[in-house]
Amino acid sequence: MHLAYPAVLAALLFCVGVYGVLARRNAILVLMSVELMLNAVNLNLVAFDVWLRDTLHAGQALTLFTITIAAAEIGLGLAIVLLVYRNRGSSDIDRLTALADPAGPRGDGTGRPGAGEDPDGPGTTAGDEKAEATA
Amino acid sequence: MNPGTVLAAAAHHPGFLSPTGVEITFVLVGLATLGAALLTVTTKQLVHAALWLVVALGGLAVEYLLLTAEFIAWVQVLIYVGSVVVLLLFGLMLTKAPIGRSPDADSGNRWVAVGVAGAAAVTLVWVVVDAFRSTWINLHGAVQGTSHATGTSLFRHWVLPFEALSVLLLAALVGAIVLSRRTDGGKETE
Numbered sequence: 001m002h003l004a005y006p007a008v009l010a011a012l013l014f015c016v017g018v019y020g021v022l023a024r025r026n027a028i029l030v031l032m033s034v035e036l037m038l039n040a041v042n043l044n045l046v047a048f049d050v051w052l053r054d055t056l057h058a059g060q061a062l063t064l065f066t067i068t069i070a071a072a073e074i075g076l077g078l079a080i081v082l083l084v085y086r087n088r089g090s091s092d093i094d095r096l097t098a099l100a101d102p103a104g105p106r107g108d109g110t111g112r113p114g115a116g117e118d119p120d121g122p123g124t125t126a127g128d129e130k131a132e133a134t135a
Numbered sequence: 136m137n138p139g140t141v142l143a144a145a146a147h148h149p150g151f152l153s154p155t156g157v158e159i160t161f162v163l164v165g166l167a168t169l170g171a172a173l174l175t176v177t178t179k180q181l182v183h184a185a186l187w188l189v190v191a192l193g194g195l196a197v198e199y200l201l202l203t204a205e206f207i208a209w210v211q212v213l214i215y216v217g218s219v220v221v222l223l224l225f226g227l228m229l230t231k232a233p234i235g236r237s238p239d240a241d242s243g244n245r246w247v248a249v250g251v252a253g254a255a256a257v258t259l260v261w262v263v264v265d266a267f268r269s270t271w272i273n274l275h276g277a278v279q280g281t282s283h284a285t286g287t288s289l290f291r292h293w294v295l296p297f298e299a300l301s302v303l304l305l306a307a308l309v310g311a312i313v314l315s316r317r318t319d320g321g322k323e324t325e
Contacts, residue, residue, distance in 0.1 A: 001155065001157050001158050001161060001201075001202075001271070001272045001274055002149075002151065002158065002267075002270065002271060002272070003267040003270035003271070003272050004263065004264055004267045004268060004270070005158060005161050005162060005165065006161070006198065006202065007263040007264075007267055008260055008263055008264060009165040009168070009169065009198070011256065011259035011260050011263050012169055012256055012260065013168070013169065013172055013191075014255075014259070015252045015253075015255045015256035015259065016169070016172045016173055016175075016176055016252070017172075017176075018248075018251065018252045018255055019176055019248050019249065019251075019252035020175070020176030022244065022247065022248030022251060022252070023176070023241050023242060023244065023245045023248035023249070024176065024240065024241065024242065025239060025240060025241060025242040026181060026232065026240060028181070028223060028226045028227055028230065028232070029176075029181065029184055029240065031223065031226075032175060032176075032184060032185065032188050032223060033175075033176055035188065035192075035215070035219060036172050036175065036176070036188075036191065039191075039192065039195050039215070042195070042207075042211075043195060043198060043199075046199055046202050046204045046207055046280070047202055047272070049204070049279065049280075050202050050203060050204065050272055050274070050279045050280070051270065051272045053273075053279065056288060056292050056293075057279075057280075057284060057285060057288035057289070057292075060204060060206070060207055060279075060280055060285050060288075061285070061288060061289055061292075061293045061296075063204075063207050064207065064210060064285075064289065065296060065297075065300055067210060067211065067214050067215070068300050068303075068304060069300070069303070070215075070219070071214055071218065071219060071304075072303060072304055072307035073307075074219050074222055074223070075222065075307055075308070075311045076307050076310055076311055076314070078222055078223070078225075078226040078311075079310070079311040079314035079315040080314060081226060081230065082226065082229055082230065082314075082315055083314050083315065085229070085230045085231075091230045092239075093242075094242050094243075
């Protein structure tokens with residue numbers, strides 16, 4: 001088999017994953033796209049291991065390690081997403097802007113806690129207070 | 136590989152116009168996998184995205200089988216299709232994801248993402264095809280990925296990373312439990 005086939009498939013799958021990470025709004029869909037990128041890397045590892053006939057089987061061992069790390073990552077990531085959803089009532093990653101610099105004249109970067117949360121309105125401040133209370 | 140064998144391999148290089156049966160199967164399964172991956176990242180229905188992810192990961196398991204990596208293929212089926220997708224579906228349900236079509240599944244920078252992913256795809260495919268145009272994987276001979284070979288190398292040469300990974304899995308387990316526990320016990324410390 002030509003090595004180009006698995007290599008091209010892995011490159012395309014990786015780029016599909018990149019698109020998903022950049023374009024999706026729901027955090028769980030972003031995690032799915034990360035899984036696609038990790039699988040593209042796994043396919044590369046397996047293909048190059050079979051091509052090189054590695055006596056240490058480094059490609060397949062590293063593939064197993066990547067699968068393990070991906071399982072750990074998905075568990076921790078889902079726990080974090082559930083925690084964020086419980087605190088904020090949403091898992092949309094472009095609404096989680098509590099740590100962002102406020103767009104306005106108040107964004108002077110003084111580092112005082114709570115300095116940037118005033119222009120956001122009462123809803124966001126209540127959400128932040130709730131998050132701080134549960135933290 | 137020294138340059139002599141590379142030149143010899145390129146001299147009677149099999150060519151792309153007479154594909155073998157394994158190559159035809161690989162390309163067909165690869166097209167299905169790629170289509171399922173595209174549907175995963177573009178569908179508006181969140182649960183359907185998880186189900187298309189099953190198809191993509193299962194297709195990758197078939198690709199591993201075609202590359203003679205049997206053990207990796209079954210590990211892929213067990214862990215990805217069996218547990219990771221189930222975890223993702225649980226996550227979707229626990230965050231009260233809408234069942235029907237959700238029009239705001241894609242964020243506003245969708246066209247920037249298309250541009251970045253397209254540029255990355257063109258660059259990567261160009262480089263990879265240019266580099267491995269005449270490289271041939273010999274799938275005949277000793278099977279590279281039997282569970283005997285993988286297990287022998289894993290427990291002979293890769294024992295220390297294996298044990299380190301088990302500690303990492305334990306840490307991830309404890310971390311996930313701590314993160315997802317309801318913090319009722321924290322009220323005494325306040």
